[in-house]
Amino acid sequence: MGYENLLLKKEGNICILTINRPKALNALNSKVLEELSDAVDQIENDKDIHVVIITGEGKAFVAGADILEMKDMTPETARKFAKQGLEVFRKIELMEKVVIAAVNGFALGGGCELAMCCDIRIASEKAKFGQPEVGLGITPGFAGTQRLSRLVGIAKAKELIFTGDMIDANEAERIGLANKVVKADELMNTAIELAKNIASKGQIAVKYSKIAINRGFETDIETGMETERNLFSLCFATYDQKEGMTAFIEKRKPEFKNQ
Numbered sequence: 001m002g003y004e005n006l007l008l009k010k011e012g013n014i015c016i017l018t019i020n021r022p023k024a025l026n027a028l029n030s031k032v033l034e035e036l037s038d039a040v041d042q043i044e045n046d047k048d049i050h051v052v053i054i055t056g057e058g059k060a061f062v063a064g065a066d067i068l069e070m071k072d073m074t075p076e077t078a079r080k081f082a083k084q085g086l087e088v089f090r091k092i093e094l095m096e097k098v099v100i101a102a103v104n105g106f107a108l109g110g111g112c113e114l115a116m117c118c119d120i121r122i123a124s125e126k127a128k129f130g131q132p133e134v135g136l137g138i139t140p141g142f143a144g145t146q147r148l149s150r151l152v153g154i155a156k157a158k159e160l161i162f163t164g165d166m167i168d169a170n171e172a173e174r175i176g177l178a179n180k181v182v183k184a185d186e187l188m189n190t191a192i193e194l195a196k197n198i199a200s201k202g203q204i205a206v207k208y209s210k211i212a213i214n215r216g217f218e219t220d221i222e223t224g225m226e227t228e229r230n231l232f233s234l235c236f237a238t239y240d241q242k243e244g245m246t247a248f249i250e251k252r253k254p255e256f257k258n259q
């Protein structure tokens, strides 16, 4: 499928997915969300892709859900729109590949929510984060009220959501919303280096680790530990476990086959 609003680029085992609607600061309308959902399915099914980087074209990462499209929505159409956004972001969160957000600029509303469903956020020093929805008379709609408090704690999440204030990249890093802040011209290289590092490891182990972390975060610790134990033991049925440990003993680099 060719996309109107997305660019997909493969570099080895890494895929760079760029939201490409710069005239509207990459605002998410239903068409962008539909394309994003399709692209995520395509990437998930591509065994050669190990790590995904999501970024935005131009000066924004994503400046939110599309206000023009939302303006005349009814409660029913808004509910449908929210479902579409919630589903695609959840799909990204649960992808069996690591997803890195390279936050190049404004990550507001739906844009902050998109960054938050990714596994890791690298921010350019030019990035700005926020959930400005209350200033438009609405709540966050793509799980901002849920993921922000889980990431930064309930008190900071309430402050950010109740005020709608934007914070800069350094503040985002300080509160744990961004993993790291880098100079604007180093953003993509930093994200790619991180992606290559992750892609060089045993991908089954990375995938199982992601599942264990996500499931454990959403449940009690006993259930989480049981999930980890199951996945840990499953690793011992893989080629990669034998190769990884043999390579260590033979003092050489492992050659993983991701099987």
Ligand code: CAA
Residues within 6 Å of the ligand: 023, 024, 025, 027, 028, 063, 064, 065, 066, 067, 068, 085, 106, 108, 109, 110, 111, 113, 132, 133, 136, 139, 140, 141, 142, 144
């Ligand atoms: N929806 C639709 N269009 C948007 C948009 C959005 N969220 N954000 C920016 N645009 C458009 C602007 O309307 C403008 O279009 P025109 O050139 O046709 O006028 C273009 O993008 C450039 O934007 P600005 O001229 O405003 O650029 P700026 O540099 O002066 O300001 C900004 C940048 C501070 C990010 C400002 O654009 C802004 O405040 N945008 C809206 C941010 C926002 O409120 N986001 C939350 C949306 S609600 C949401 O996301 C709900 C949810 O959780 C699902």
